[in-house]
Amino acid sequence: MKLLSTTISGLARLRFWRIQNWATQPAAAQREVLQELVTAAQYTEFGRKYNFSKLFSVKEFKANVPVHEYDDIKPYILRMMDGEENVLWNTPVYWFAKSSGTTSDKSKFIPISDESLKDTHFKASKDVLTYYYKNFPDSDLLTGKSLVVGGSHQIHQFNDEMHYGDLSAVLMQNTPFWGHWIRTPELKIALLDEWENKIEKLASSTITENVTSLAGVPTWTIILIRRILEISGKKYLKEVWPNLELYIHGGVSFTPYREQLDDLIGKPINYLEIYNASEGFFAAQDTPSDDGMLLFTQHGIFYEFMPVDEYGKKHPTTMGLRDVQLNKNYALIISTNGGLWRYLVGDTVQFTSLNPFRIKVSGRLKHFINAFGEELIVDNTDKAIAIAAEKTNTIVNDYTAAPVYFTGNNNGAHEWLIEFDEAPEDINDFAAALDNALKSINSDYEAKRYKNIALRMPVVRIMPKGTFLAWLRSKGKLGGQHKVPRLSNERKMLEEILAASNINPQ
Numbered sequence: 001m002k003l004l005s006t007t008i009s010g011l012a013r014l015r016f017w018r019i020q021n022w023a024t025q026p027a028a029a030q031r032e033v034l035q036e037l038v039t040a041a042q043y044t045e046f047g048r049k050y051n052f053s054k055l056f057s058v059k060e061f062k063a064n065v066p067v068h069e070y071d072d073i074k075p076y077i078l079r080m081m082d083g084e085e086n087v088l089w090n091t092p093v094y095w096f097a098k099s100s101g102t103t104s105d106k107s108k109f110i111p112i113s114d115e116s117l118k119d120t121h122f123k124a125s126k127d128v129l130t131y132y133y134k135n136f137p138d139s140d141l142l143t144g145k146s147l148v149v150g151g152s153h154q155i156h157q158f159n160d161e162m163h164y165g166d167l168s169a170v171l172m173q174n175t176p177f178w179g180h181w182i183r184t185p186e187l188k189i190a191l192l193d194e195w196e197n198k199i200e201k202l203a204s205s206t207i208t209e210n211v212t213s214l215a216g217v218p219t220w221t222i223i224l225i226r227r228i229l230e231i232s233g234k235k236y237l238k239e240v241w242p243n244l245e246l247y248i249h250g251g252v253s254f255t256p257y258r259e260q261l262d263d264l265i266g267k268p269i270n271y272l273e274i275y276n277a278s279e280g281f282f283a284a285q286d287t288p289s290d291d292g293m294l295l296f297t298q299h300g301i302f303y304e305f306m307p308v309d310e311y312g313k314k315h316p317t318t319m320g321l322r323d324v325q326l327n328k329n330y331a332l333i334i335s336t337n338g339g340l341w342r343y344l345v346g347d348t349v350q351f352t353s354l355n356p357f358r359i360k361v362s363g364r365l366k367h368f369i370n371a372f373g374e375e376l377i378v379d380n381t382d383k384a385i386a387i388a389a390e391k392t393n394t395i396v397n398d399y400t401a402a403p404v405y406f407t408g409n410n411n412g413a414h415e416w417l418i419e420f421d422e423a424p425e426d427i428n429d430f431a432a433a434l435d436n437a438l439k440s441i442n443s444d445y446e447a448k449r450y451k452n453i454a455l456r457m458p459v460v461r462i463m464p465k466g467t468f469l470a471w472l473r474s475k476g477k478l479g480g481q482h483k484v485p486r487l488s489n490e491r492k493m494l495e496e497i498l499a500a501s502n503i504n505p506q
Helices: 002-024 028-042 046-049 056-066 070-081 115-134 167-174 177-182 196-208 216-233 258-265 379-393 427-442 442-451 467-475 493-502
Strands: 095-100 107-112 147-150 164-165 210-214 246-249 270-275 280-284 293-295 302-306 330-336 343-354 359-362 395-405 415-420 459-462
Touching: 002 028, 002 115, 028 056, 028 302, 028 330, 070 095, 070 107, 070 467, 095 167, 115 147, 115 164, 115 167, 115 270, 115 280, 147 196, 147 216, 164 395, 164 415, 196 216, 216 246, 246 258, 270 293, 270 427, 280 302, 280 330, 280 359, 379 395, 395 467, 415 467, 415 493, 427 442, 467 493
Parallel strands: 095 164, 147 210, 210 246, 246 270, 415 459
Antiparallel strands: 095 107, 270 280, 280 293, 293 359, 302 330, 330 343, 343 359, 395 415
């Protein structure tokens, strides 16, 4: 086993020179990527519409192609899902990654081409492994199995050729044959759709394996670890998997979970953050001591960075790598080898380093809660509040919500502070109506709420009338355009309001 580990480490170091080419010359790599993308797609319908054959510079590309959100390109994607070719991309697209919805849809579907599988997701995964072996040359990572806590949706079909599922499920289905040798459990368990059954089978089928790495959203990972410890009767995960050395995470803030994972695992292991979305694999930590993630600049994705105050403008200003600044919020805009063109991802990022270019995810363009991977946005909650009010014959004046984090054996939740003009007769009925409305609107929230595995019922508090006005007044924000933020991904504001009302936080 040690010989295998030494061999893999040596191969990773040999591959490192390829990474250095784009890591040390990122601007040149980005120009090359854009030229390849535009050339490949010049004869697609989208490419003909925007004269790709006549675009020879970044400036011309930005001048000719508008910034798009999902609803803008949805008509193209629907045609691709029906089997039409050469619409957004020049090769057939048979796979679509399903993720949570936009302002008008419960779910959105992102095209995944062969090129985006090979040159984005799989290439980036190999680069992550290369960096890991560079940082830990004596690692035994690949002498054991990797357990990925993902694939929460079965693969489905639109028709005979077109398939969709969440990103992890799509990647598992398309992993090269050798990738299955180092993964556990078997694919039919990894892709189970019923999460209660899936957690049980994941735990029972992997408990005797030599697991050396874990990957997944912290919420689900914690649930799985708890169940493994229950079955095994062990206190720490290190007693079950003594060779566990790495946990790969991403998608939500890791800060609320790190201490709890340390306690559950029972020994120091390496943590590694990645930024891998349905739209592409954008970045990953290249050094353990740096919180920023190295931007992957030669992986089939061309990046632009839009100052957040440009959002909503008809012709927003965007910046390339040469012009970005440290610690400033930018909305991420991408053009990809899956057929997304100047696509507004919705995430905001900040640069933590400009040499090399490292980023961290700072939030979303709009108010949101994504503490558990639920990606709840204000449009979702506004609609859900309206539905719940109608069903319970109530009138809501104002509201705000924030997460309740995992504590001990308690799962997470959302805590809602609601000021009613006409309060419900039974607040539990209102909470149930709100919960059901959110499930119907947002597929990721629905998945996290399934049988209370990750999220329990919302905690709804009726606030005295005038609470929110008093809070705004205390902040010097009474009147004008000032209003209480609907959603926050951290609890500071909610606890301020509770404290001012002499109510104990959840």
